[in-house]
Structures are given as C-alpha cells and as structure tokens.
C-alpha cells in the first residue's frame with residue numbers, strides 16, 4: 001500500500017509531481033509519503049491485534065526526526081540501538097516508557113543516558129552487559145527492567161547472510177540453552193530480568209521461522225516459571241518483510257504473518273504475558289523512494305551504461321547485500337506514453353525497453369543499482385525513481401568520495417516539505433581540525 005502513482009505519465013507522491021520535487025530540492029533526493037508510514041503502522045496494528053503488542057519502530061531503518069515524530073504521533077514506540085538513536089527518539093517526543101534499548105555493544109555512557117532517560121526495557125545481549133547495566137543502575141539509584149536477547153539457533157534460508165541474526169554462528173544474543181541462569185532470583189541488585197527477546201534477522205520472509213523460535217521461547221518460559229521465575233514480556237523483534245516487488249519468491253503478507261504469529265502466541269497470552277514487536281522496514285521501506293538523475297549514457301563492452309547522480313554513498317543496499325530495487329523513470333511520456341504504471345513482469349519484453357546498467361559516480365566497481373535492467377531508452381537528464389528505499393536508505397548513507405548526503409523530503413497531504421537539507425561542502429569538513437583558515441577552508 002503506498003501513494004506513489006503515475007498520473008498523466010508522471011510519478012506523483014501523494015499528488016505532488018516527482019519532477020517538481022527534484023527541480024525544487026535538487027537530485028538525488030529521498031522522498032517519503034507520510035500517509036504510507038501511517039497506513040503501514042495501522043496495517044501492523046491490525047495484523048498483530050491478537051496480541052496487542054507495544055510496537056516499537058526500529059529507528060535504524062529510517063531515523064529522520066520528522067519520520068520518528070510522525071510515528072510517535074500515531075502512538076508508536078521506538079526501538080533504539082545507540083545513544084544517538086535514543087537522543088533522536090527523545091527529541092522526536094517519544095515517551096521514555098515506549099522506548100526499548102537494543103544493540104550488542106551498549107557503552108557505559110549510553111547506559112547512563114538510557115537509565116537517566118528512564119527507558120522502558122533493555123534488550124541485554126550478554127551476561128557482561130547485564131552486570132554493567134546493574135552497576136550503572138545501582139550508581140544512579142534506579143531499578144530497571146531487562147529482557148534477555150536469546151539466540152534460538154533458528155535462521156531463515158531466504159534472509160541475506162549479512163542480516164541473518166538468529167543462527168548459532170552469529171554474534172547475537174545468548175545461546176538459548178545457556179540463558180536460563182541469567183533469570184535467577186537475586187542475581188542482580190537493580191535489574192529485574194523479566195523478558196525474553198528474539199530478533200531473527202531482517203527480512204524474514206516466512207512466518208514458519210518466527211514460529212520455530214517462538215516454540216523454543218515458550219519452552220524456556222515453561223522451564224523458568226516451573227523454577228519459580230516470572231516472565232512479563234516477550235519481544236518478537238522485527239524483520240517482518242516489505243514487498244520490494246523484486247523478490248525471487250513471494251513473501252508473506254503482514255496480515256498473514258501477524259495472524260500466524262499471534263495464533264502461536266495465544267498460549268503465552270493466556271498466561272498474562274505482554275508483547276513487543278520491533279518492525280523497521282515493514283513500516284518504512286515502501287514509504288520512501290530515491291529520485292536520481294541520469295548524468296551520462298555511454299556504451300560499454302556489453303551494454304549501455306547510465307551513470308546517475310546517486311551512488312553507493314546514497315543507497316548502499318545493492319552494493320552491500322546485492323539488494324534489488326524496482327527502478328523506473330519518473331516521467332515517461334516521451335517513450336510512447338503507453339505505460340500507465342510500473343511495468344508488469346510479462347510486459348518487460350515489450351519493444352521500447354533495453355537492458356542497461358544503472359551505476360553511480362563512486363570509484364568502486366560495486367557502485368551500481370542494477371545491471372542489465374530493462375528500461376525505456378534513457379537520455380542524459382532523465383529522472384529515475386528507485387523504489388522501496390525508505391528503509392536502510394538514508395540511514396546508511398555516507399559521505400564517501402566526499403559527496404554530501406542528499407536532502408530528504410516528506411510529502412503529506414499534497415505538500416512537500418524538506419525534512420533534512422542536502423549536505424554541502426562545508427558539512428564535509430565541519431569536524432576536521434587542521435589549522436587552516438580562510439578561503440581554502442570551506443565554512
């Protein structure tokens with residue numbers, strides 16, 4: 001579900017022409033649809049209504065303050081993994097009692113900050129970390145709640161290797177067979193260990209992967225409660241899929257995913273447990289696109305190559321994970337005008353399309369968005385839309401090759417508003433100290 005539509009041969013975002021956004025705010029530019037964020041949050045609320053979880057949006061997927069504020073205004077909580085993300089969450093107005101703090105390597109300073117802010121729950125990843133949380137809480141004279149992130153040794157074969165986190169070979173969590181001891185009564189003076197957290201990877205395209213892990217968690221709850229411990233919270237993590245429309249196999253819809261997970265959790269619900277989920281991409285991926293402009297077309301050995309003004313510094317996913325995004329011109333009247341929407345798979349063989357590489361300007365071979373992609377014949381100056389970039393797009397952007405990060409624009413109710421300005425040359429050197437002054441030191 002989204003609000004990115006072609007009207008008279010031109011891509012519009014909630015009624016605003018993509019071309020106008022690029023003309024006004026430059027290219028490349030990330031463009032988000034506010035209503036898509038709201039709708040996806042509502043879809044998740046409905047899909048998981050059977051366990052009525054606290055939904056904590058995974059800030060790392062799309063961290064702009066305006067995005068966080070929009071979701072907080074819908075009643076959404078936030079999942080943070082660093083002091084920086086916690087700073088963003090609080091600045092966006094998230095109530096501390098709706099913030100969960102995850103992450104494998106929380107520093108002492110981050111713990112001081114989080115305990116001072118009064119976050120709702122820590123997802124602890126090791127015994128050493130629990131000891132540190134306990135020490136910081138004791139020094140602050142506060143009691144805090146923690147869930148243990150367990151590693152259930154469950155992995156989905158279709159999750160990319162680099163983002164699969166539930167298997168025994170990964171660094172994440174405490175092996176589930178070794179975690180019971182961390183729940184022993186009186187072990188920590190200022191931490192109540194009252195929850196179990198899993199996060200299996202990102203994305204997890206099939207419900208069966210969650211169900212296998214939930215079964216192990218339920219057995220763990222049985223063991224702990226038989227031993228007199230009380231578990232209050234089960235955190236199922238994130239990783240619910242977005243529809244990128246480039247997947248080799250169909251992915252589970254959010255409604256089916258929610259149904260299956262809620263059904264499997266009914267036993268724990270009947271025992272009074274409360275639930276948390278940490279969705280990122282299922283809310284943000286399809287709420288954002290990247291607009292990028294063709295700088296040059298050249299003929300390579302095998303194929304034509306379109307060099308665009310965005311590179312791996314702007315959108316890293318294709319380079320890092322081999323991720324595939326739909327790419328299509330934002331305007332295509334001059335190609336014959338017979339496309340009224342994104343092309344269907346079976347239409348790709350139509351005359352008028354040619355295979356072309358879409359590459360960035362960065363000095364690396366891996367700096368491409370697609371190789372041999374079927375597109376209408378392109379020319380310099382054409383504006384392309386790279387779809388489903390709302391998650392892990394801007395949040396993973398860098399200044400590599402000393403290129404500033406692009407602007408971000410939010411469209412809401414027919415109005416486009418800049419929510420992050422484009423970085424300029426002065427931004428590139430803003431933190432560098434070399435004793436230079438004057439004209440050569442931009443600033």
Ligand code: LLP
Pocket residue numbers: 058061079102103163199201202203237238239240278279280281282317321391392396
């Ligand atoms: N909870 C935890 C503990 C996580 O580590 C993550 C993501 C999430 C929730 C949210 O996962 P989501 O619902 O967004 O799939 N950069 C990669 C994805 C890395 C995900 C890291 N952790 C990508 O571009 O696909």
